[in-house]
């Protein structure tokens with residue numbers, strides 16, 4: 001049986017009706033067609049599904065949508081303002097911070113949290129904070145460079 005859940009997603013307040021077993025990731029992708037958030041492992045191992053909940057990053061595959069009652073969710077679709085990309089998105093483009101691009105939305109959501117929470121003091125600190133975001137193409141150096149560039 002579906003349950004009511006109130007969420008604010010990318011600045012829009014929504015009243016939704018959701019099966020209790022549905023993850024936040026599946027709600028975003030399947031019910032709301034916000035497919036920028038990716039499903040890699042679906043088990044908290046890859047970071048492709050990273051979104052922000054009340055400004056904190058979270059693996060959206062690991063939490064149920066109904067547990068987020070009243071929370072503010074930001075996905076990759078909510079980062080830009082109109083046609084203006086977020087500075088982190090621009091830095092990823094400048095530094096080729098992606099190859100196939102599948103992990104990129106999650107990488108960028110983590111990178112924004114990394115900068116916001118003050119974990120971008122050094123390349124080592126960035127690598128540590130970003131270690132839950134796996135890139136199978138191995139674009140790690142460029143990702144770190146992009147984050148360092150936003151910081152400076």
Ligand code: FES
Pocket residue numbers: 038039040041042043044045046047048049050059060061062
């Ligand atoms: Fe959520 Fe991999 S899909 S961590």
